[in-house]
Amino acid sequence: MLSLLVGQVLNGAIVGSMYGIIALGITLTFGITGIVNFALGEFMMIGAYATFALAERAGVPYPLAVVPAALIAAGAGYLCNKAFFRFTRGNLVNGLLVSIGLISVFESAVLWYWSATPIEMHYVLPGALRVGDVSLPKMKLLVFAVIVLVIALTYAGLARTWLGRASYAYAQNPEAATLMGVHTERLVTAVMLYSTGLAGLGGALYASLYSLEPSLGGVYVLKGMEAAILGGIGSLMGSLWGGLILGVIEAVGSIFLPTAFRDAYGLAVLVAILLFRPAGLFGDES
Amino acid sequence: MLTIFIYTFLSGILAVTFDLIFGFTGQLSMFHPAVFGLAAYVTHLLVLHTGLPFWLATLPAAAAAVALAIVVGSICFKFRLKTFYFAVVTLAFAEMLRLIVMNWNSVTNGTLGLVVSGKPTIWWPGTGIVAIRGPVAWYYLTLAALAATVVICARVLASWMGRAFGAIRLNEDLARTLGINVFRYKLVSFAIGNALASFAGGLYGYYTGYIDPGYLGINQSMEVLAMVLLGGQGTLTGPIVGSFVLTGLPHIIDLRAEARAILYGVILIFTILVMPRGVVGTVRAWRGRRDV
Numbered sequence: 001m002l003s004l005l006v007g008q009v010l011n012g013a014i015v016g017s018m019y020g021i022i023a024l025g026i027t028l029t030f031g032i033t034g035i036v037n038f039a040l041g042e043f044m045m046i047g048a049y050a051t052f053a054l055a056e057r058a059g060v061p062y063p064l065a066v067v068p069a070a071l072i073a074a075g076a077g078y079l080c081n082k083a084f085f086r087f088t089r090g091n092l093v094n095g096l097l098v099s100i101g102l103i104s105v106f107e108s109a110v111l112w113y114w115s116a117t118p119i120e121m122h123y124v125l126p127g128a129l130r131v132g133d134v135s136l137p138k139m140k141l142l143v144f145a146v147i148v149l150v151i152a153l154t155y156a157g158l159a160r161t162w163l164g165r166a167s168y169a170y171a172q173n174p175e176a177a178t179l180m181g182v183h184t185e186r187l188v189t190a191v192m193l194y195s196t197g198l199a200g201l202g203g204a205l206y207a208s209l210y211s212l213e214p215s216l217g218g219v220y221v222l223k224g225m226e227a228a229i230l231g232g233i234g235s236l237m238g239s240l241w242g243g244l245i246l247g248v249i250e251a252v253g254s255i256f257l258p259t260a261f262r263d264a265y266g267l268a269v270l271v272a273i274l275l276f277r278p279a280g281l282f283g284d285e286s
Numbered sequence: 287m288l289t290i291f292i293y294t295f296l297s298g299i300l301a302v303t304f305d306l307i308f309g310f311t312g313q314l315s316m317f318h319p320a321v322f323g324l325a326a327y328v329t330h331l332l333v334l335h336t337g338l339p340f341w342l343a344t345l346p347a348a349a350a351a352v353a354l355a356i357v358v359g360s361i362c363f364k365f366r367l368k369t370f371y372f373a374v375v376t377l378a379f380a381e382m383l384r385l386i387v388m389n390w391n392s393v394t395n396g397t398l399g400l401v402v403s404g405k406p407t408i409w410w411p412g413t414g415i416v417a418i419r420g421p422v423a424w425y426y427l428t429l430a431a432l433a434a435t436v437v438i439c440a441r442v443l444a445s446w447m448g449r450a451f452g453a454i455r456l457n458e459d460l461a462r463t464l465g466i467n468v469f470r471y472k473l474v475s476f477a478i479g480n481a482l483a484s485f486a487g488g489l490y491g492y493y494t495g496y497i498d499p500g501y502l503g504i505n506q507s508m509e510v511l512a513m514v515l516l517g518g519q520g521t522l523t524g525p526i527v528g529s530f531v532l533t534g535l536p537h538i539i540d541l542r543a544e545a546r547a548i549l550y551g552v553i554l555i556f557t558i559l560v561m562p563r564g565v566v567g568t569v570r571a572w573r574g575r576r577d578v
Contacts, residue, residue, distance in 0.1 A: 030370075036370050084555055084559065087559050088558070088559070091562075093314070093369060094558050094559075094562060096314075096369075096370065096373075097511070097515065097554065097558050098554075098555050098558050098559070100508060100554065101512075101550075101551040101552070101553075101554035101555040101558070102551060102555065103508075103551070104508065104547050104548065104550050104551030104554070105547075105548050105551035105552060105555070107547070108543075108544040108545070108546075108547035108551070109544070109548055111544045111547075112542065112544035112545065112548075218504065222377070222381070225374055226374075226378075229371070229374065258389065261385060261389065263381065263385060264381075264382050264385050264386075267378040267379075267381055267382050268382070270374070270375070270378055271361070271375055271378055271379070274365070274367065274371055274374075274375055275361065275365050278365070278367075278371070
């Protein structure tokens with residue numbers, strides 16, 4: 001029983017880290033630009049399918065395919081920003097609605113090209129580590145490590161670099177930031193690029209572990225939202241913790257209650273958090 | 287051809303009632319499909335298990351919708367959730383309901399759905415009890431239902447309730463300082479919108495003859511949202527126009543399902559960027575400008 005619990009916690013943490021990277025994208029976009037990008041899940045899906053196309057169809061070895069796939073997702077994000085989100089800066093609800101429209105477009109386009117049949121990549125890193133009674137696939141551990149590293153680097157980057165400070169400044173007061181010499185339009189574009197790139201990276205890592213279908217974006221964006229809200233929308237490390245906690249809750253809950261309800265635990269926790277501590281676990285109370 | 291109108295009227299009911307909550311009161315609710323789907327199930331199951339006539343069965347379904355709306359609404363509005371959070375929480379509740387419906391196999395038959403074989407009956411002067419069968423009968427029935435919904439909504443909006451909704455939409459805090467009980471009126475708007483939507487659910491289930499958990503899903507939410515945005519939020523005719531365009535489109539343009547979905551998304555994006563007030567809203571603005 002204990003090993004089952006431990007195993008589930010660890011598995012949950014690994015899945016949770018993927019929720020976390022999407023949550024990071026959502027937190028960054030919302031915290032800095034105020035737009036809620038419901039379409040981030042679709043960028044994750046694009047990253048996943050791009051990785052598949054590069055690794056399976058073009059024969060690029062997986063480790064080399066990950067970064068280009070993330071860049072492709074970021075490129076798509078850049079195009080969307082230029083074509084659509086740029087016009088919704090003043091009206092945030094419209095940004096949200098546009099992102100909802102984009103979900104339809106991306107999902108259907110990929111569905112058209114690749115069909116709904118799940119596709120799988122070859123094993124990238126076969127084998128598992130045994131820790132006591134629990135067996136953890138090596139690839140999952142690697143994915144977890146990469147995600148945690150990326151999130152930590154993002155946090156450090158935002159705290160230490162000029163661009164990071166400019167982002168905080170813009171988040172607090174856009175006009176003052178402009179007066180201080182921050183090129184706000186470029187900053188917002190950069191945030192869009194980075195968050196969609198992150199989602200793409202998450203997708204590329206997802207591709208190494210699971211089979212892909214066009215609807216994965218919808219599932220992950222909702223989980224990512226839950227994780228972001230759970231951790232606190234303004235907080236970066238919060239998004240990682242929110243993701244981990246969500247993943248663990250789902251995994252542990254599945255032991256006791258039917259797996260079909262797995263998604264419901266996260267939703268229940270989300271509602272509870274929003275009601276009793278809307279700022280999330282790590283958010284500020286402003 | 288009539289089927290297009292029938293579907294238009296049915297989704298029109300959904301769209302108009304959604305607009306009551308979204309366009310007039312300013313709350314982006316993703317809970318609508320949940321009530322729609324649930325009412326379809328409840329109505330049919332009641333008829334199946336208790337032999338109640340269709341119209342009587344819609345009443346408990348509506349009551350359930352109101353009860354749910356009050357519960358969900360109270361939770362959301364008590365804690366004064368803002369736009370995005372309200373949308374996420376209503377979405378969360380809708381998803382939870384969908385999962386329950388999908389997995390409660392003994393009652394709802396899970397993902398396989400339920401087949402509805404009965405027909406609603408009405409009493410027609412001269413002929414007695416008549417079953418609604420065939421496109422023409424359904425056309426008039428759904429048209430009547432839509433008309434009734436629009437009339438009810440119009441009456442509500444013309445009353446002090448409607449003015450309260452408008453105040454809440456424009457500036458919630460200011461409305462509160464003016465003495466409007468924001469919580470109560472948001473709840474009223476939410477309850478009425480969902481209750482009327484439940485009728486659409488019952489009718490839809492009986493018309494298509496099939497009910498499945500997908501009715502409670504996010505896709506329905508997006509469709510309703512697209513209809514209202516395209517037609518014009520904050521109007522009563524707008525959602526009907528939007529419903530007509532989006533329902534009729536697949537029949538006029540023969541495209542693959544995926545291409546249609548892409549088209550929906552593009553229309554939605556285009557509408558928001560170019561015509562944020564929707565078709566009806568923009569037309570009204572033009573006419574207004576010309577008079578000046």
